[in-house]
Amino acid sequence: MKRFAVIGDPIAHSLSPVLHQEIYRQIGVEAVYEKVHVSPDKLSDFMNQNELDGFNVTIPHKTTVIPFLNKLDESAEIIGAVNCISRGKGYNTDWGGFLKAMEFNDVELTEENCVILGAGGAARAVAYALIKTKVKSITIVNRTEEKAVSLIQWIKSRSDIRVDSSSLEHVNTSAREHVIINCTPVGMWPDTESVPLDLKKINETQILVDTIYNPLETKWLKQGKEQGAKIVDGLDMFIAQGLASADIWFGENISEIVDIEIIRDTLIATL
Numbered sequence: 001m002k003r004f005a006v007i008g009d010p011i012a013h014s015l016s017p018v019l020h021q022e023i024y025r026q027i028g029v030e031a032v033y034e035k036v037h038v039s040p041d042k043l044s045d046f047m048n049q050n051e052l053d054g055f056n057v058t059i060p061h062k063t064t065v066i067p068f069l070n071k072l073d074e075s076a077e078i079i080g081a082v083n084c085i086s087r088g089k090g091y092n093t094d095w096g097g098f099l100k101a102m103e104f105n106d107v108e109l110t111e112e113n114c115v116i117l118g119a120g121g122a123a124r125a126v127a128y129a130l131i132k133t134k135v136k137s138i139t140i141v142n143r144t145e146e147k148a149v150s151l152i153q154w155i156k157s158r159s160d161i162r163v164d165s166s167s168l169e170h171v172n173t174s175a176r177e178h179v180i181i182n183c184t185p186v187g188m189w190p191d192t193e194s195v196p197l198d199l200k201k202i203n204e205t206q207i208l209v210d211t212i213y214n215p216l217e218t219k220w221l222k223q224g225k226e227q228g229a230k231i232v233d234g235l236d237m238f239i240a241q242g243l244a245s246a247d248i249w250f251g252e253n254i255s256e257i258v259d260i261e262i263i264r265d266t267l268i269a270t271l
């Protein structure tokens with residue numbers, strides 16, 4: 001029987017086992033998918049000793065795992081983060097998961113003004129997706145200015161998309177930005193009363209996307225919905241990045257044959 005896993009620290013609340021076991025059930029494959037707690041000081045031991053057929057990688061190992069790999073696929077190399085490993089090769093399926101989620105939710109990105117809240121790993125994967133879809137502009141809003149500057153430089157070195165940084169206050173009052181994507185953990189369980197951006201001036205032409213999926217509807221999304229904006233939660237991105245991992249491990253187009261609504265309902269039932 002094939003064995004897969006997700007490694008991280010903390011890992012107890014990961015929904016990846018539920019997602020992958022449901023995928024295996026739907027495609028009729030006998031495989032197990034576990035969560036493995038790996039602290040940073042144990043990463044080396046894990047990488048040298050595990051006998052898994054493939055695994056996902058989450059916080060805090062997405063970058064530090066790279067020196068242990070033989071090869072990276074193109075997007076993982078450019079983004080500098082890996083969330084899926086197969087036979088010593090690292091992949092990044094977060095950016096494609098984000099794009100698939102936009103597709104599922106009829107969000108058109110090309111030629112749009114976009115804002116990314118955050119400048120960490122998820123922000124970089126989303127920025128890569130926005131570059132690929134040729135958006136009109138990207139504004140980075142981040143707590144730590146140097147990290148915003150570093151992400152801006154990274155985007156500028158890879159595209160001629162207009163990119164700048166902004167303050168939370170400015171994004172709040174301009175209403176020019178069409179798609180605002182939260183790539184911070186602000187609002188994630190158990191910190192469910194926090195919002196990454198106070199929505200003082202949001203209208204029905206705007207789209208709020210949260211990468212958080214626990215809770216499914218964050219307080220920020222709820223506030224946006226009340227003000228008429230379209231909202232997209234993080235669950236479809238999570239499902240799509242997992243399906244892309246399964247495609248890599250099984251060498252098949254599993255994403256095309258599974259019932260996403262059933263996967264979504266199964267995950268929601270566990271939240």
Ligand SMILES: NC(=O)c1ccc[n+]([C@@H]2O[C@H](COP(=O)([O-])OP(=O)(O)OC[C@H]3O[C@@H](n4cnc5c(N)ncnc54)[C@H](OP(=O)(O)O)[C@@H]3O)[C@@H](O)[C@H]2O)c1
Binds near residue numbers: 184
């Ligand atoms: N749906 C999915 O499939 C999926 C996939 C990947 C990630 N995610 C989600 O994306 C989020 C970010 O993950 P990541 O890997 O990018 O983490 P990360 O690399 O640690 O980056 C976190 C970012 O959030 C900012 N931040 C953290 N706490 C903050 C606070 N209290 N106030 C303001 N800003 C804060 C950080 O700002 P500083 O630079 O100032 O530290 C940084 O820019 C998580 O919620 C994760 O669950 C979802």
